[in-house]
Amino acid sequence: MMRVKIGELKDQLSHYLRLIRETSQDVEVCVRDEPVALLQSIDRAVRTPQEVVVARLRSRLMNQGLIWAEGNHGEDRLPSIVASQAGDGQLGL
Secondary structure (H helix, E strand, C coil), X not given: CEEEEHHHHHHCHHHHHHHHHHHCCCEEEEECCEEEEEECCHHHHXXXXXXXXXXXXXXXXXXXXXXXXXXXXXXXXXXXXXXXXXXXXXXXX
């Protein structure tokens, strides 16, 4: 997943939209290095709330270097994550 600051995204919006369309790569938008949005292709955007939580967790783990994006080191291993059935927004690992 690629990270971009809001100023760069505004300056190069067409570039990032083309990248998303052609590669289906997600782009995380940051304000002051804090992720605030996720841009992704339409075919990948329709997700359940649990999938959104998992995508956010995966993004944060990749940004911290705890896991690698597929193809970087051949190690795209993330423990199985299941959202709580209670609907409290907590993750069960």
